[in-house]
Structure formats: C-alpha cells, structure tokens
Amino acid sequence: MTVSHDVLLVGGGGAGLRAAIAIAEANPRLRVAVVSKVYPMRSHTVSAEGGAAGAIAADDSLDEHAYDTVSGSDWLCDQDAVEAFVDEAPRELLQLEHWGCPWSREPDGHVAVRAFGGMKKMRTWFAADKTGFHMLHTLFQTSLKYDEVVRYDEWFVTKLLVDDGRVHGVVAVDLMTGRVETITAKAVILCTGGCGKVFPFTTNASISTGDGMALAYRAGAPLKDMEFVQYHPTGLPFTGILITEAARAEGGWMLNKDGYRYLQDYDLGTPSPTPVLRSMELGPRDRLSQAFVHEVEKGRVTDSPWGPIVHLDLRHLGQQLIDTKLPFVRELCLKYENIDPVTELIPVRPVVHYMMGGVHTDIDGATPIGGLYAAGEVACVSINGANRLGSNSLPECLVFGARAGRAAAEYAATAGDPPAAIEAQAADEVRRLERDLLHKTDGHEQVSVIREEMQQTVEDSAGIFRTGEALAKGVDTLRELQQRFGHVAVADTSRTFNTELVAALELENMLDVAECIVQSGLWREESRGAHQRTDFPARDDERYLAHSLIHRNPDESSRLDSLPVTITRWPPGERTYGK
Amino acid sequence: MADSIRLQVSRYRPEEGSAPTLQEYDVPLRKEWSVLDGLNYVKDHLDSTLSYRWSCRMGICGSCGMSVNGTPELTCGTFLADLAPGPVRVEPMRNFPVVRDLVVDIGDFMDKLPRVKPWIIRDDEPEPDGEYLQTPEELDEYKQFSMCINCMLCYSACPVYGLDPDFIGPAAIALAERYDLDSRDRGARERLDVLIEHEGVWGCTFVGECTTVCPKHVDPAGAIQRYKLKAAKESVKAFLLPRGAR
Ligand SMILES: Cc1cc2nc3c(=O)[nH]c(=O)nc-3n(C[C@H](O)[C@H](O)[C@H](O)COP(=O)(O)OP(=O)(O)OC[C@H]3O[C@@H](n4cnc5c(N)ncnc54)[C@H](O)[C@@H]3O)c2cc1C
Ligand code: SF4
Ligand code: FES
Numbered sequence: 010m011t012v013s014h015d016v017l018l019v020g021g022g023g024a025g026l027r028a029a030i031a032i033a034e035a036n037p038r039l040r041v042a043v044v045s046k047v048y049p050m051r052s053h054t055v056s057a058e059g060g061a062a063g064a065i066a067a068d069d070s071l072d073e074h075a076y077d078t079v080s081g082s083d084w085l086c087d088q089d090a091v092e093a094f095v096d097e098a099p100r101e102l103l104q105l106e107h108w109g110c111p112w113s114r115e116p117d118g119h120v121a122v123r124a125f126g127g128m129k130k131m132r133t134w135f136a137a138d139k140t141g142f143h144m145l146h147t148l149f150q151t152s153l154k155y156d157e158v159v160r161y162d163e164w165f166v167t168k169l170l171v172d173d174g175r176v177h178g179v180v181a182v183d184l185m186t187g188r189v190e191t192i193t194a195k196a197v198i199l200c201t202g203g204c205g206k207v208f209p210f211t212t213n214a215s216i217s218t219g220d221g222m223a224l225a226y227r228a229g230a231p232l233k234d235m236e237f238v239q240y241h242p243t244g245l246p247f248t249g250i251l252i253t254e255a256a257r258a259e260g261g262w263m264l265n266k267d268g269y270r271y272l273q274d275y276d277l278g279t280p281s282p283t284p285v286l287r288s289m290e291l292g293p294r295d296r297l298s299q300a301f302v303h304e305v306e307k308g309r310v311t312d313s314p315w316g317p318i319v320h321l322d323l324r325h326l327g328q329q330l331i332d333t334k335l336p337f338v339r340e341l342c343l344k345y346e347n348i349d350p351v352t353e354l355i356p357v358r359p360v361v362h363y364m365m366g367g368v369h370t371d372i373d374g375a376t377p378i379g380g381l382y383a384a385g386e387v388a389c390v391s392i393n394g395a396n397r398l399g400s401n402s403l404p405e406c407l408v409f410g411a412r413a414g415r416a417a418a419e420y421a422a423t424a425g426d427p428p429a430a431i432e433a434q435a436a437d438e439v440r441r442l443e444r445d446l447l448h449k450t451d452g453h454e455q456v457s458v459i460r461e462e463m464q465q466t467v468e469d470s471a472g473i474f475r476t477g478e479a480l481a482k483g484v485d486t487l488r489e490l491q492q493r494f495g496h497v498a499v500a501d502t503s504r505t506f507n508t509e510l511v512a513a514l515e516l517e518n519m520l521d522v523a524e525c526i527v528q529s530g531l532w533r534e535e536s537r538g539a540h541q542r543t544d545f546p547a548r549d550d551e552r553y554l555a556h557s558l559i560h561r562n563p564d565e566s567s568r569l570d571s572l573p574v575t576i577t578r579w580p581p582g583e584r585t586y587g588k
Numbered sequence: 589m590a591d592s593i594r595l596q597v598s599r600y601r602p603e604e605g606s607a608p609t610l611q612e613y614d615v616p617l618r619k620e621w622s623v624l625d626g627l628n629y630v631k632d633h634l635d636s637t638l639s640y641r642w643s644c645r646m647g648i649c650g651s652c653g654m655s656v657n658g659t660p661e662l663t664c665g666t667f668l669a670d671l672a673p674g675p676v677r678v679e680p681m682r683n684f685p686v687v688r689d690l691v692v693d694i695g696d697f698m699d700k701l702p703r704v705k706p707w708i709i710r711d712d713e714p715e716p717d718g719e720y721l722q723t724p725e726e727l728d729e730y731k732q733f734s735m736c737i738n739c740m741l742c743y744s745a746c747p748v749y750g751l752d753p754d755f756i757g758p759a760a761i762a763l764a765e766r767y768d769l770d771s772r773d774r775g776a777r778e779r780l781d782v783l784i785e786h787e788g789v790w791g792c793t794f795v796g797e798c799t800t801v802c803p804k805h806v807d808p809a810g811a812i813q814r815y816k817l818k819a820a821k822e823s824v825k826a827f828l829l830p831r832g833a834r
Contacts, residue, residue: 047641048698050738051649106719109708109770111727111734118721142648143734150706150763162698185687214643247620250646341646344665345620457632501637503601506688508631508639 011435013193014159015039015421016414017179019166019221020200021049023057023141023406024385024413026148027101028198031414033155039418043152044161044181044192046216046511050149053202053214054406057141058253058337059125060133061403063098066122069130071095078401079579081127081293082394083538084554085234087575090372090390094401094408101407102134110147111136113334123334124258125400127293127586129286133400138253138337144403161192165511166220168438169197169228170431175379176228177427180438184511187504189442191435195424196380196417199225199368200410203386206515207523208361209464212244212251221387223518225368226525230376231558233389233572235522236529236540237365239397240298240473244360246315248345252338252357254399256350257290259334262322263297264354265309271319275300278587288587295396295539296586298359302473313356320354327351359473363402365393365539366529369558369572374413380420384413391556394574395538446513452498456512459497460519463490467523471530474541480531487524494520524567529557532569550581593617593668594675595626597638600686608686610677611635617672623663624652627678627690640690647803650737653744654690655679660741660801681744694740700756703782704764709775726771733766733811735804742798742808748791755791756783758798758808765811776818784819792816 016032018025021043032041043049064074074095079086106112106120113121113135125133136143152158161181168180170193178193201221205213226232242263243252257263260283265271270280270289277296278288285291301319304310310317323331323338328351331339335350342350367389374382374390385406392405470483494517501509535549536542555571562568592614600608613634615626624642631638640663642652647665654663657677668676684692742758749755764783768776792812799809 047643047649047651048694048738051643051651053643053649055649055737056644056646103719107708107715107772109767109772111731111770112719114722114724114727116724118723118726120719139648139735142737146734146736150701151708153702154705154707185693214649215645216643248645337648344647456636499636501639503603503637503688505602506639506691509636512636 011191011193014042015194016041016196016198016417017192017194018043018198018200019179020052020202020385020387021045021160022052022200022202022385023054023145023148023403024410025049025198025200026145026152027407027410028200028384028414028417029158030148030152030155031411032418033157035415035418036422037157039157039421040159041157042159042161042192042194044164044166044179046163046165048162049160050146052145053217054141054145054403056214056251057144057403058138058251059255059258060123060135060140060400061102061144062125062128062133062398062400063102063404064095064130064132065099065120066131069132073130074132076579077128077287078392078398080582080584081396081398082392083396083548083584084581085394085537085556085574086392087390088577088579089575091392092577093372094392094405097408098404101404101411105144105147105407108147108151111143113137123255124284124286124291125398126254126257126291127287127398133258135255138255138335141403165514166224167442167514169224169381170427170434171228171378172428172430172434176381177431180435182442182510184506187507189439193427193431195421196382198374198413198417199381199383199387200385201387203364204519204522205361205364207464207467207519207526209461209468210244210249211361212241212249213361218515218519219522220515220518221383222367222525223521225376225381225383226521226561228378228381229561230378230381231369231560232366232525233369233556233558234366234391234394234529235525235559236471236533236557237393237395237538238361238471238526239294239363239365239539240359241294241362242297242301242359243321243357245341245346246313246318246356246358249360250341250345251360251362252321252341252355256321256323256335256338258284259330260284260326261290263290264320264322265304266311267309271304271309272297272300275303276587292586293396294399298473299541301359311356316358318356318358321357322354323350324352324354363397365389365391365395365397372412373416374409375416380424382413382417384409395540446499446510447502449498452496454493454497456497456509456516459490459493460516463487463516463520463523466490467526471527474543475530476542476544477531477534480527483527484524484531487520487527491520491524525559528567528569529559532557554581590617590673593626593672595630596675596677597627597630597690598679599638599689601688612675617668619669621668623656623661623666623668623676623678626668626676627663639688648737650739653681653739653741655681655744660744662739662741662803665803681740683744683746683750684740696753697738697740697743697757697760700760701763703756704760705775705779705782706763706767708767708770708773709778711774720772722771729771730766730769733762733769733806736762736806737804739803741801741803745797745801747795747797748793752791758812761815762806762808762811765814780818780822783815784822
C-alpha cells in the first residue's frame with residue numbers, strides 16, 4: 010500500500026509536534042502527517058525535567074543568552090543560528106504558555122525563571138521539575154485541535170526514499186499489523202531525537218537509538234559534530250535516571266567522599282552557601298563531568314556496586330523547597346534509590362545524556378538533500394557546538410521545529426509528485442526487511458549480545474576522556490560488530506508487534522551512529538568542550554575551529570571533511586567560569 | 589533474599605489463534621530491579637520473542653502499564669523485591685483488547701481524547717503579547733489534573749469501562765477538568781456539552797478504583813465527581829431555562 014502526504018514528520022516529540030502545528034498554521038491546505046514509533050506523548054521529550062531557556066527577565070538580554078551559549082559551546086556553534094535561537098526562544102515559550110503549558114509562576118502571575126548551569130542570568134522557564142512532560146502533553150493536546158494533522162502512531166520508519174538528490178517519502182513498518190508500507194511525501198522532516206542508547210549508561214529512554222541520524226546518513230546527508238556527546242554529572246548510579254541540574258540551580262552541592270565541594274579545585278570558582286551563576290555547581294556540564302574523573306583518579310570518590318560515585322547534597326534546601334520546586338527529584342530518589350533527599354545524600358555519577366551532533370542542517374532545518382529537513386536533537390544546526398547548555402535543547406526543539414516546519418511547508422507547496430523510481434526503491438526495502446530479518450533462517454547472532462558489545466566499545470573508546478589509540482581500536486571493533494550484524498537472527502517470526510524486529514532495526518541504526526561518533530572523535534585532534542583527547546589536551550583553533558562532517562561512501566565506508574564555524578559577534582576566547 | 593524469582597508471563601500471538609497462556613521464567617532477584625528489569629532480562633537473555641512496551645523506565649512516559657499479580661501497575665515502578673518470593677504474574681492490562689503478549693490496544697482511548705477538547709479554548713480575541721497572568725494559586729487549582737501520563741491503569745481498573753466501552757473514562761474526564769479549571773480557558777461549556785451527551789460522565793458509579801491505582805495521584809474519581817455535579821446543575825438549568833438564556 011502507498012499513502013501520500015505533502016509533509017511528513019518522522020517523530021512526534023517536542024520538535025515533531027511543534028513542526029506539525031507550524032505547518033498546519035502556515036498552510037492549512039497541506040496534508041501533514043506525523044509518523045512515530047511510539048505514541049507521541051511517550052516520546053523522550055516527556056522525560057525532560059529542569060526547564061527551557063528564554064531571556065525574559067528584566068535584568069536579562071538576548072546578547073547575554075547568546076554569549077553564554079557561544080562560550081558554553083567552546084565557540085563551536087554557529088553564531089547566526091544562536092542569534093536566531095535566543096531571539097525566537099522567548100516567543101516560542103510564550104506561545105506554549107498561550108497553548109496552556111502550566112509554567113511555574115511568580116506570586117504576581119508572571120512566568121517564573123530559574124538559574125541553570127553555564128547561564129549568567131536566571132532565564133530558565135520551568136514547570137516544576139517536569140518541564141518536558143508538560144511541554145510535550147501541551148503540544149500533543151494542542152495538536153489534536155488540527156484535524157489536518159494525520160498520525161501514524163507506532164509505525165517505525167526504516168528508510169528514506171531519495172532520488173536524484175531529493176527526498177520523496179519513507180518506508181515504514183506498522184507495528185500493530187507488521188505491514189510494511191510506503192508513505193510518499195514532498196517534504197520530510199526528521200524529528201527522531203537523540204542516540205543515548207549507543208552507550209551502556211544513559212539518561213535516555215530506550216527509544217533514543219539515533220534512527221533519524223542513521224536514516225539521513227544512509228540516504229547521503231552528512232552528520233555534523235558527532236564526536237560531541239554530553240555527559241550529565243548527576244545520574245542515579247544503577248538506572249542512569251537523571252537528577253536534574255535544577256537541583257543544583259536551587260542550591261544543591263556536589264560532595265566527594267570527604268564531604269568536600271570538590272569543584273572548587275577545578276577552576277570553577279569558590280564555594281558560597283547560596284548558588285552563584287556560572288560558578289561551582291552551576292558550571293557547564295562538560296567541565297563538571299571531567300572534574301568527576303579527576304576525583305576518581307585522586308581516590309576521593311565512594312565505591313558502589315555500579316562504580317565510583319560522588320554525592321549531591323540537597324538537605325540544606327529543606328523539605329518545602331524540595332517539594333515545590335523539585336518534587337520529581339524526591340519521587341525518583343525515593344522510588345529508585347530508596348533514599349529521601351530531604352534527609353539523605355543522593356549518590357550520583359556522570360551519565361551520557363545528550364548528542365550535540367546530528368544531521369547537518371542550515372538555520373531553517375534544511376539538509377543537503379532536497380526536501381529533507383531535521384530539527385530537535387537529531388539535528389545539528391548548530392547552537393550547541395562542543396557543549397550544550399542545559400535548558401537550551403527544549404527551546405531548540407520549539408524554535409527549529411517551527412522553522413523547519415515553515416520551510417518544509419513552503420518547499421512542499423511547490424514540489425512535484427514523486428518519480429516512479431521511488432516504487433522500485435520501496436520494493437527493495439520491503440524485500441530487504443523480509444529476507445535479511447524476518448525470514449532469515451541462517452542467522453546465529455543475537456541482537457542483545459551485539460548491542461551490549463557495541464555499547465561497551467563506544468564507552469571504552471569515546472567516553473569522557475579519549476585517546477587516538479582507543480578510538481582507532483573502537484572503529485575496528487565496530488566494523489566487526491557491523492559484520493556480525495549481517496548474521497543476526499530474529500527468532501520472533503510473528504508479524505504482530507514484533508519488538509525483536511524493532512530491536513534489530515534500532516541496533517542496525519546504532520551501529521552506524523556509533524561508528525560516526527568514534528570516527529569523528531578520531532578525526533578531531535584537539536580537546537574542546539565535551540571532546541577531550543588526552544593525547545591532544547589543548548584546544549586548537551588553528552586547525553579545528555570547524556565542524557566535522559561525516560559522509561557515507563557508496564561502498565559503506567565513511568569520509569570526513571569539515572566546515573568553518575560561523576562567527577558573527579563573539580570572537581573565540583577563553584572559557585571562564587566562577588569569575 | 590533468594591537469588592532468583594519466577595515470572596509467570598502471559599503469552600499470546602493472534603496468528604496462533606488460541607487463548608493466552610502463562611510462560612514461566614526465572615530471573616535474578618536484585619534489590620534494585622523493577623518488574624520491567626525482569627522482563628528486559630527475559631527479552632535479552634532468555635526469550636527474545638516476548639513483546640511488551642516500555643521507554644522511559646522512570647514512570648513518566650506511561651508505556652509500561654501491565655497487570656502485576658492482578659493489579660494494574662507501571663512495571664518500571666514496581667519492584668521484584670517487594671513481590672518476593674513470587675511467583676509474579678505479569679499479564680496485559682485488563683479491559684483492553686490484547687494485541688500480542690503484554691501489548692494491549694489503546695486505540696479507543698486515543699480516539700476519545702480529542703472529544704473532550706483538551707486544549708485552551710478562548711473567545712476570538714487575539715493572543716496577548718505577553719503571557720496570560722496566572723497566580724500560583726490559580727495554577728494549583730488544576731495542577732493535579734494536569735499530571736496524567738495516559739498510562740491507562742485507571743481504565744484497566746474501572747469496572748464501568750469494562751462493561752461499557754462507550755464510557756469516556758477516568759483520564760479523559762480528568763483532562764477535561766484540567767482545562768476547565770485553568771484560568772486561561774473559556775471552554776468549559778463546550779466540554780460539558782460533550783460530556784453530557786454520549787456516555788460522558790453518567791456511567792460512573794463512584795467505585796473510585798481509578799484514583800486508587802493512579803500512579804500520579806491525579807484523582808480522576810474526584811474529577812468525575814465534579815463533572816457530575818456540574819452536569820446535574822446544567823440539566824436542572826436546561827430544564828428550567830430556554831437554551832438561549834443559559
Ligand atoms: C532525562 C532527560 C532530561 C532532560 N531535561 C532537559 C531539560 O530540562 N531542558 C532541556 O532543554 N533539555 C532537556 N533534555 C534534552 C531534551 O529533552 C531532548 O533533547 C529533547 O526533548 C529531544 O526532543 P526531540 O523532539 O528532538 O526528540 P524526542 O522527544 O526524543 O522524540 C523523538 C520522536 O521520534 C520518533 N522516532 C524515532 N525514531 C523513529 C523511527 N525510526 N520511526 C518513527 N518514529 C521514530 C519517536 O517515536 C519520538 O516521537 C533532557 C533529556 C533527558 C534525557
Ligand atoms: S489518570 Fe492516572 S491512572 Fe489514569 S491514565 Fe492518568 S496517570 Fe494513568
Ligand atoms: S517505562 Fe515509561 S512509565 Fe514505565
């Protein structure tokens with residue numbers, strides 16, 4: 010079966026839903042559809058806790074938000090994109106307010122803002138500590154108002170149909186029935202989120218498997234800055250569940266095994282009893298996670314069954330503040346660690362959290378493939394450069410989701426119908442799924458085994474600190490794993506809700522994404538932001554003030570080149586915190 | 589603590605036509621492990637063909653609702669150690685058609701959701717430049733009803749929904765109430781019309797099971813009660829006044 014639409018969103022998280030509404034509003038005549046492998050309100054955006062940045066406070070300015078973002082990125086972002094971002098973020102957050110998002114408020118009824126890491130002013134809007142949950146449900150519920158938005162819930166996209174440099178649709182599996190269908194479209198926007206699951210220990214949901222990155226990469230679009238992976242300093246030791254940075258913004262302290270606020274030893278300022286912006290616990294995430302590794306080296310951490318940990322101390326904040334501003338943190342600690350942060354220390358360790366890199370796009374979300382757009386965590390515009398600031402990515406989903414939506418709507422209004430060649434491509438993909446996965450009789454490799462080995466390989470080679478040697482070894486191991494994936498067995502032969510097939514498809518995607526991360530890490534012979542090479546410990550603006558771009562060659566090998574960074578007003582400088 | 593625990597997991601494949609059967613698996617019993625961790629162990633190490641939904645593993649995406657020893661639960665927030673020594677029976681949520689193994693069809697709820705118009709309804713005035721002011725007290729009015737994660741545990745526990753699938757159900761009514769109580773909204777009238785018609789709120793007999801099982805303390809039973817009151821007042825008014833005067 011083939012169905013057709015004008016604009017197709019792949020992904021129904023924050024970025025996808027924002028884009029869908031933007032299209033419906035820009036041109037109600039367009040036939041818009043959202044394909045999502047989970048019901049939209051289950052998308053990973055739902056887990057975001059801390060908040061969304063947008064300068065609105067009287068003492069704040071767009072320039073300051075831009076400067077914090079640029080310096081936070083270690084000068085690797087594109088400053089034109091950052092300027093557009095900080096300018097549109099407050100408007101987008103207000104729009105969400107008008108749609109009903111339950112933002113936390115000041116006593117006078119105005120929206121309240123809180124501090125966040127790496128930000129010099131209080132500018133992070135929040136809905137207690139369930140910001141992503143409230144944003145996503147507000148967007149989803151608002152999207153229900155637009156009859157023109159059609160949804161394919163629980164459909165898994167396996168391929169982009171590209172001919173002659175233009176995208177014409179996708180192939181997707183309807184999980185409920187197992188049918189493989191073609192959905193043609195004049196424009197496609199990838200909003201498939203991040204790829205935390207390529208690592209063994211992550212805050213990300215099980216669905217964050219980098220599908221969109223792999224889809225674009227295989228279709229010929231380059232991935233940008235894939236070496237930049239953010240570790241969040243405070244994950245719960247066993248589950249990797251995030252304890253939001255808001256806990257530190259409200260005044261939480263990081264303590265080593267001696268009860269000492271160790272961040273003062275890492276050029277992040279001096280401790281003060283109340284939080285100081287851009288200082289100590291409110292430094293940027295890359296620096297805090299790196300400080301943890303140094304503490305491990307100094308033997309100043311506590312051992313746990315899950316490896317070394319430090320502690321986050323919220324006790325001095327008191328129950329009332331914790332219950333009003335951080336209720337979810339308390340709920341999560343009680344449930345998953347059996348400790349009460351009102352009276353006890355929270356054990357934490359750094360955890361993979363966010364992918365700064367992604368599908369290369371311009372400031373309107375356009376990729377080099379005609380009609381193909383990307384927005385949200387899957388994309389790299391780039392406003393995040395070498396290190397994203399907390400609370401910048403939810404507004405990024407809104408700003409660039411809306412921009413990509415409008416741009417795709419314009420493109421779709423003039424694009425023609427898909428060429429016949431597409432049908433053959435789609436038929437090939439159906440055959441591939443049947444032959445290589447569903448009806449394969451000679452497979453002997455297990456999805457979960459290869460997945461675990463891949464995750465360990467990526468962690469060992471592209472962790473918080475990296476070396477050329479380990480990265481090169483990682484590339485070799487990943488290649489072997491890709492070979493072994495060719496012999497994977499899907500034991501489940503049912504058509505109905507075959508989650509083993511999904512797991513295999515996700516693994517195939519992650520293997521490509523993993524290779525891109527490690528290859529890009531090998532290419533960048535310097536240390537910048539979240540990419541720290543112990544064999545090249547300094548930042549090297551001479552050679553690497555540039556984005557990496559990784560392309561796939563027709564023979565399935567990869568090729569790297571680079572793209573200069575756009576600098577408008579803030580020449581590269583030193584990143585200073587705590588001063 | 590024993591070092592393993594037995595799961596009795598409901599298996600069903602529509603292609604095979606027959607009724608669901610229970611399959612047993614022994615999984616490690618670790619103090620941190622949720623029922624979901626147990627299922628993931630089965631999937632990764634014992635039987636890759638088991639199907640179930642999950643995503644966030646932190647009680648917020650609403651995917652992993654199942655019936656655990658007969659009670660609707662989020663499996664990512666229910667711990668094996670609390671169910672020791674077992675066995676632990678894991679079945680699909682009741683009151684929904686079973687698609688496969690532990691996966692149920694919630695399409696009926698997804699179709700009902702838009703009916704209660706869960707979005708801000710305003711008169712036709714243009715949106716203001718700034719935010720609509722809303723004090724913390726006004727926010728508190730509806731906050732509880734905005735916490736629903738659509739996990740469907742309440743539908744699974746609801747005896748009325750079990751008998752009458754036309755009943756719009758606890759979470760949808762709670763959501764209608766969430767918008768009605770929002771100081772920014774003017775749509776209460778439209779929603780009431782929807783809920784009075786159809787099987788809206790009338791089916792509920794106040795068993796309160798929905799509120800008991802809700803993992804997010806939404807109190808859908810409270811929302812239904814409030815709606816019934818509103819609806820009762822409305823029907824009295826409708827009886828006394830001609831439509832235009834309402
Ligand atoms: C625990 C946690 C807390 C966070 N807190 C914050 C915060 O406080 N502030 C902040 O700014 N950022 C935060 N972030 C980051 C932020 O939440 C994410 O970057 C953002 O939500 C990503 O949104 P998205 O729309 O790009 O993708 P997602 O919300 O991940 O949505 C992806 C969508 O794509 C669909 N999809 C994926 N692959 C396929 C496929 N193959 N076929 C069909 N559909 C597919 C999925 O079904 C889903 O609908 C947090 C992240 C985590 C992990
Ligand atoms: S009201 Fe509670 S039980 Fe019902 S769907 Fe919402 S969160 Fe789940
Ligand atoms: S997996 Fe998300 S609620 Fe349990």
